[in-house]
Amino acid sequence: MSKGSSTAKAAYAKLQEAARQNWEKLREKPLILVGAATCGRAAGALQLMEEIRNEVQRLGLDVNLLEVGCMGHCYAEPVMVIYNEGFPPICYGYVSEGVGARIVRDFLVDGDPGIEFALAALEPNEMLPTFTDFPRGMHEKKIVMEHCGLIDPQNIEHYIATGGYASLVKALDMAPEEIINVIKSSGLRGRGGAGFPTGIKWETCYNAPGSEKFVICNADEGDPGAFMDRTILESNPHLVVEGLIIAARAVGAIKGYIYVRAEYPLAVQRIALALQQAREAGLLGQSILGTNFNIDIELFQGSGAFVCGEETALIASMEGKPGIPRHRPPFPAVSGLWSKPTVINNVKTLSYIPHIINKGADWFKSIGSEKSPGTAIFALAGKVVNTGLAEVPMGTTLRELIYEVGSGIANGKKFKAVQIGGPSGGCLPEEAMDTPIDFDSLTKAGAMMGSGGLVVLDEDDCMVEIARYFLDFTQKESCGKCTFCRLGTKHMLDILEIITKGKGRLEDIDLLVELATKIKEGSLCGLGKTAPNPVLSTIRYFREEYEAHINEGRCPSLMCKDLIAYYILPDKCERSCDACVGSCPVEAIYSNEDRIKVIDQEKCVKCDSCMVACPPQYKAVVKLSPPHLVAEREKGKE
Amino acid sequence: MEVTITIDGKQIKARKGTMLLWAALDNGIYIPHLCAAREETESPPASCRLCFVEVEGYPAPVTACTLPVAEGMVVNTSSERVNRLVAAGFELIMSNHRLDCKNCPANGNCELQRIAKARKLRLKPKNLPVLHRDLPVDDSAENIVYDPSKCVLCGRCIRACRNHGQSVVGFARRGFERVVTTCGDVPLGESGCDSCGECVKACPVGAMSLKKK
The missing domain is CATH 3.30.70.20 (Alpha-Beta Plaits)
Known part of the structure; x- marks a missing residue:
């Protein structure tokens, strides 16, 4: 072992030396980083790259331009960072067309850093505030996300130069039991949703009889509104690869797999490249870093079934069978892929491994809360101002996360609820906002940590409709194997649809609760066991909204199409403007004798076009619920 | 090796590792079931979700088709909690089964009728509409x-x-x-x-x- 480890250390030192030299060379010229993960690309990051490339060429500048991943500031995309001698590194946001070229020109030619476009500086300085000077930065504690958006995910040297694969070298020098003990005492819990202690999973697999074992990285992220795993894979794939190699070393696996959904083409591409580069550098494959440790990792693309994120269904799909869960036990750690002991860990879980091996269990335990150590990575989405990825210590409250990290609710609206944990999670109201974020507190409040999707809902969101939306999702994604999930979720969805149409009965609420409780108790796998959560939590916290739909045919949030009608306020209508008339796709709007616009309710398809078209200075189009209010108002006018 | 277990107060002997469902059925104790098969010892489908029983030491009802018997196991096949769960599962199945006993070739030899009789359940769903x-x-x-x-x-x-x-x-x-x-x-x-x-x-x-x- 010791001879092997000194070989490994020497081999790694050589790799790191070369990587560091090239890394430092980058900074000899001005360095421009463009955040071009999927989120950045959607906002035009590739066009920005092109624009900068052209501008640099036109000006005859000598710079390094790199495509990097995402720092988490998705709200401000496209995002760009410039390292220029004599200035702190500056991060720019909202770099729209023309702005990128202008910043480059002003900064690199005239020395004007264009602070009006800057989000913040990345290092303390006397000119600009850094991210840590803002509430978001004060709460954030970046472990997994530390290098995301700052290194080139397509260049293994960047990862190595910033300390990557050093933990692997350390792990090669440790006995498997030692590695497992470190992970066990760190208290790391699986970030896939259930929060099972990772060390215990590894130990079970390590102790399971058999010489053929496997490790699998579960990157089949599928919750609506969740994009943490995608971002990590696109921004720092080697971190996950290193974590998986260490997992393989700990449990004695002969092969590793990364199971990533095919709907993440950029992540697939970047993992494939990362694996290839790791192999070429001798960090993966036969005799890793000259030691007698061998492990190869293969990329497996999932075909789109949400339930394949459930570990037994994931295994079934890898074996070429339909992606359908089976009864546990046996747990995969004892009998998994090809009935061999298999460890399946989420992307984020594996991303913590190199850091824990490097800095130790005590360091990890010092972050977060006692029973949920470490950080939580959330994908902030929905009606929050600063959408994107945030990594905060466990124990941060929802209020801090939404109002300080996320800067509150967009467009001055009123907060209503936050949906945590995707289709398995629940909706928590204002009064639950001081709940600390950790596995146990969220479950107690009726939601779930889940994999980290967090959708903020405001006063315009109808809670019945939200419950219906998530149930529609799980019902469509149910594999159909077991009775409770296949038929129970179908019945629940039917009832919710009836309620959103205003045709529900009060007994339906009790029936929903009854069905939900039984589905949770009786279902075979985690999908069914958690599918009713969005319904149960909305009934628990927003029962009055259900009752309004049922008793009054009224949707308090004016969202359910069947329970609203569009109405033009006669005293607000400008008469001569006609914007709404032109916007209506079905010619439902006409002018009355006073040239005031009126909507023909028979023709109206409730498409919202007139409301959007009506100029903001008039705001004459309103939604009314229940719909018969329109007739009453029209009658009142006569 | 044989083990002794207690089901509904009755002591029975069964081969160690046999799934509880078969041990019960072999000793004349009926537990509702549709999907289970003796030959599937490795991975029972456990999909019909009707063979729930309560076992001492387990926090929640478990499916008898997936639980290997162990020495001293104490089982209750029809606790109130089990009955409610089985009734719910059965009602769900019946809400998706075209009910036409009079003209059905299985009439009199139907597992659904047997379950309904054994557990005093209605064939026609009471609370749920039929899903056609x-x-x-x-x-x-x-x-x-x-x-x-x-x-x-x-x-x-x-x-x-x-x-x-x-x-x-x-x-x-x-x-x-x-x-x-x-x-x-x-x-x-x-x-x-x-x-x-x-x-x-x-x-x-x-x-x-x-x-x-």
Whole structure:
């Protein structure tokens, strides 16, 4: 072992030396980083790259331009960072067309850093505030996300130069039991949703009889509104690869797999490249870093079934069978892929491994809360101002996360609820906002940590409709194997649809609760066991909204199409403007004798076009619920 | 090796490792079940969710088809909690089963009737509406009639067909659309089915039946 480890250390030192030299060379010229993960690309990051490339060429500048991943500031995309001698590194946001070229020109030619476009500086300085000077930065504690958006995910040297694969070298020098003990005492819990202690999973697999074992990285992220795993894979794939190699070393696996959904083409591409580069550098494959440790990792693309994120269904799909869960036990750690002991860990879980091996269990335990150590990575989405990825210590409250990290609710609206944990999670109201974020507190409040999707809902969101939306999702994604999930979720969805149409009965609420409780108790796998959560939590916290739909045919949030009608306020209508008339796709709007616009309710398809078209200075189009209010108002006018 | 377990106050002996469901059935204790099969020892389907029992030491009801017996196990097959759960599962199944006992070939020999009788449950769902799927009856095979609207997706016919060496039928589609069908959804008559009738013998609910001659 010791001879092997000194070989490994020497081999790694050589790799790191070369990587560091090239890394430092980058900074000899001005360095421009463009955040071009999927989120950045959607906002035009590739066009920005092109624009900068052209501008640099036109000006005859000598710079390094790199495509990097995402720092988490998705709200401000496209995002760009410039390292220029004599200035702190500056991060720019909202770099729209023309702005990128202008910043480059002003900064690199005239020395004007264009602070009006800057989000913040990345290092303390006397000119600009850094991210840590803002509430978001004060709460954030970046472990997994530390290098995301700052290194080139397509260049293994960047990862190595910033300390990557050093933990692997350390792990090669440790006995498997030692590695497992470190992970066990760190208290790391699986970030896939259930929060099972990772060390215990590894130990079970390590102790399971058999010489053929496997490790699998579960990157089949599928919750609506969740994009943490995608971002990590696109921004720092080697971190996950290193974590998986260490997992393989700990449990004695002969092969590793990364199971990533095919709907993440950029992540697939970047993992494939990362694996290839790791192999070429001798960090993966036969005799890793000259030691007698061998492990190869293969990329497996999932075909789109949400339930394949459930570990037994994931295994079934890898074996070429339909992606359908089976009864546990046996747990995969004892009998998994090809009935061999298999460890399946989420992307984020594996991303913590190199850091824990490097800095130790005590360091990890010092972050977060006692029973949920470490950080939580959330994908902030929905009606929050600063959408994107945030990594905060466990124990941060929802209020801090939404109002300080996320800067509150967009467009001055009123907060209503936050949906945590995707289709398995629940909706928590204002009064639950001081709940600390950790596995146990969220479950107690009726939601779930889940994999980290967090959708903020405001006063315009109808809670019945939200419950219906998530149930529609799980019902469509149910594999159909077991009775409770296949038929129970179908019945629940039917009832919710009836309620959103205003045709529900009060007994339906009790029936929903009854069905939900039984589905949770009786279902075979985690999908069914958690599918009713969005319904149960909305009934628990927003029962009055259900009752309004049922008793009054009224949707308090004016969202359910069947329970609203569009109405033009006669005293607000400008008469001569006609914007709404032109916007209506079905010619439902006409002018009355006073040239005031009126909507023909028979023709109206409730498409919202007139409301959007009506100029903001008039705001004459309103939604009314229940719909018969329109007739009453029209009658009142006569 | 034999172990002694107690089911509903009755002491029985069973081979160690046998699934509780079979140990109970072999000793004359009925536990409702549709999908279980003795030969599937490795990974029981556990999909019908009707064989719930309460076992001392377990926090929640467990499926008897997946629980190997162990020395000293104490089982209650019809605690209040189990009864409520089984009743809910049964009502769900009945909400998706075309109920036509009078004209059904399985009448009098139907597992659903047996469960209803044993647990004093209604065949007609009380709280839930019936979910119709409008799947056509397939009578294209020489000897067999298949009515998918009666099918409870237990998978017994699939196993019987496979054991017969045919594998003409299998599960297809997902979620509520899940169905027992042939490869490519062709009618049984064009599927290579040799009308051996094994599926009819296996079907507990009359979804597969022999043609009336």
